[in-house]
Amino acid sequence: MTPHILVIDDDAAQRRSLKTAIEALGHAVHVADSDQAGLEVFRRHRNEIEAVLVDLSAPERAGNGFLRALGDLHASVPVIVQTSEGATHHAVEAMRAGAFDFLVKPCSIERIAAAIDSALKFTRSGSQGKPVRRARTGTVGFGDIVAASAAMGRAVELGRRAAQSVIPVMLEGEAGVGKEMMARAIHATSERSARPFVTVNCAVIPHSLIEGVLFGQDSPAGSGEVPGKFSEAEGGTLFIEEVSELPAHVQTRLLSVVQGGEIEPAAGKRPRKVNVRLILATNKDLIEEVKASRFREDLYYRLNVFPITIAALRRRKEDIPHLARAFVERFSSEQRLAKPLVIDASALALLTGYDWPGNTRQLENAVFRAVVLADGPVLGERDFPQVMAHMASVRASGDTAGARSAVEVGHAAAAAVQETIVHAPNPAPTVESPAPTRAAASGDLSANVIISTDEAGNVRKLAEIEEELIRFALKFYRGQMSQVARKLGIGRSTLYRKLKDYGIDPDDPQKHAA
Known part of the structure; x- marks a missing residue:
């Protein structure tokens, strides 16, 4: 019917x-x-x-x-x-x-x-x-993720693509947005779905223990080696939550695993090959952690191969x-x-x-x-x-x-919808109304003008003009950070750094918009 x-x-x-x-x-x-x-x-x-x-x-x-x-x-x-x-x-x-x-x-x-x-x-x-x-198997697929909004729909689409490869995936987003659910869906849809999915949360494990938890350690009783999470996840997926919390020496060891595919054991033992797909999660801006020397830059670029941002609710x-x-x-x-x-x-x-x-x-x-x-x-x-x-x-x-x-709950959702429609690889046909921001902007040309000289007739400082342009872009694109960065011709990490420099809250950029 x-x-x-x-x-x-x-x-x-x-x-x-x-x-x-x-x-x-x-x-x-x-x-x-x-x-x-x-x-x-x-x-x-x-x-x-x-x-x-x-x-x-x-x-x-x-x-x-x-x-x-x-x-x-x-x-x-x-x-x-x-x-x-x-x-x-x-x-x-x-x-x-x-x-x-x-x-x-x-x-x-x-x-x-x-x-x-x-x-x-x-x-x-x-x-x-x-x-x-639902069958109580613990398996989570992309069909179990609610993605009514365009922002979440885009994240799910990226997750589906990530599932078809074995490259590291970096899940970014605030605590509680559903990063683990996304990780499980990627694993369940991948060729490794029949193998283990192992999780470790670096934020809840003492720094002194995290190395042994990840890579294994000798048994205190001398009865052999206690396997780590990498061994448990062999052939499957290892989900490392809050990777930014790894201490420096463990970051170094993780880098050697990512680069060489081997775990260096204790002295006198041969390196052990590992076959593990890494999915990582963080609620921090890792590039800022790199700039603050809290996270290794070479490890960042090794892990941040396929970033997926899950927007706050x-x-x-x-x-x-x-x-x-x-x-x-x-x-x-x-x-x-x-x-x-x-x-x-x-x-x-x-x-x-x-x-x-x-x-x-x-x-x-x-x-x-x-x-x-x-x-x-x-x-x-x-x-x-x-x-x-x-x-x-x-x-x-x-x-x-x-x-x-x-x-005013529509601003972010509308911007995310526009982001999905305009920048999706194969955008679906769109039914839309005229963009009110552009119409308003064209109706008030003075709102689009950035003055190049000060009251004394001198050329204004570059930083002042840059700040004003960023604030205008935040308003024009309604706080959609990816869109703002793209239109300004800078990376998202650079945009966030500049927001910090100018005292603009990235969680609520519209509050500070021009």
């Missing part, structure tokens, strides 16, 4: 583009130019329509009236809302009113297709309350509703509940509006607590008291910077 999708958009060109793109996916499409017209179409075809895509980009409308009207019709059809990069708070409000998912423009056809596919699955099976039970808000639903489903299954819990729209909106300093791990823990302590079949806002308390304190204090995620 062909799925029927209702598209509501007041822009005729966008309607035509969406209709063509969605029909190419094999779906039947109904179109409407307003909420009211959309309701009329839905009333006529309510037994056929399985998902609704509605645009919320126009600042004068939030679209919640449409959602409430659907509720009055007792319709449980999932609604996907589209929003522009400066109006994502409308999407959060729509989620509170019952929206299933949201997209930030411009977005690729692939992202639209994924959202529609999730909505169709919800329509056909999600409401039946059948938990999906606050930078990819689109993933939060999907992650929350997945965690609720998983924990419901693990708690052996007769019927899985569901999470209501207001709770999803609350979670999406929060910045999650602990990233995915913190969200996972919050959902686990809510599932374990749940009093009924539905999780609401009150099941997340810590998040509620934080958001309430932010509102009470009038801290607009702290509340940024609830009102």
Whole structure:
């Protein structure tokens, strides 16, 4: 049976583009130019329509009236809302009113297709309350990674490519973003999937012991050698977490292994060949560690062959509703509940509006607590008291910077979407609206002018002009660091160093933008 999708958009060109793109996916499409017209179409075809895509980009409308009207019709059809990069708070409000998912423009056809596919699955099976039970093998694949946002989608695509080779992979990102899950997915998809996947966290092992843990050591009782992690991972993958914490002498020994493929044992013993694929992780900027002489430069270039950056959860808000639903489903299954819990729209909106300093791990823990302590079949806002308390304190204090995620969450997601669309090797067709930043910039030429002389008529210092240009680029490209570095013609590490020199916080560059 062909799925029927209702598209509501007041822009005729966008309607035509969406209709063509969605029909190419094999779906039947109904179109409407307003909420009211959309309701009329839905009333006529309510037994056929399985998902609704509605645009919320126009600042004068939030679209919640449409959602409430659907509720009055007792319709449980999932609604996907589209929003522009400066109006994502409308999407959060729509989620509170019952929206299933949201997209930030411009977005690729692939992202639209994924959202529609999730909505169709919800329509056909999600409401039946059948938990999906993953086999408890510990195997994690790329299909288990939530990648609704373009930033995470790009990371997953890079991970798939990395799985086809044996070169070292460097996973960069804050604590809790999911680096180990990515490493496991790379291993599980590689030719080494049948061999061991071994992990070691350098941050939790004393410096005096880490060398023996990695490379092995003689038994204290004199009964032979105690094998290290390299030996355990023979033929498979060794995942070294927080590699920046390795002491200098262990870095030297690791370099010799990477260069020669051999472990130098104690004196009097022959070197031992190793066949191990290395995946490394760090939450620090390793190039800054190199500059500070805390990490060997030659080792850095040996290990940083295939870097993959996993963005912080606050930078990819689109993933939060999907992650929350997945965690609720998983924990419901693990708690052996007769019927899985569901999470209501207001709770999803609350979670999406929060910045999650602990990233995915913190969200996972919050959902686990809510599932374990749940009093009924539905999780609401009150099941997340810590998040509620934080958001309430932010509102009470009038801290607009702290509340940024609830009102301006689209900037980073939109920039990441643009990054994926423009720079993907085989970019998918794109349905997008005009770029407001460029339009605004062209409408105010003075905002683009950098003055070359000071008030006295003397040429300004180069550093002053450079700082001003960097601040302008941060604003123009909405804090998307890869885009800023590329357009300025410098490396990311150089950009981060300059941000530090000029006192610009790389975690929130927009706060300091011109």
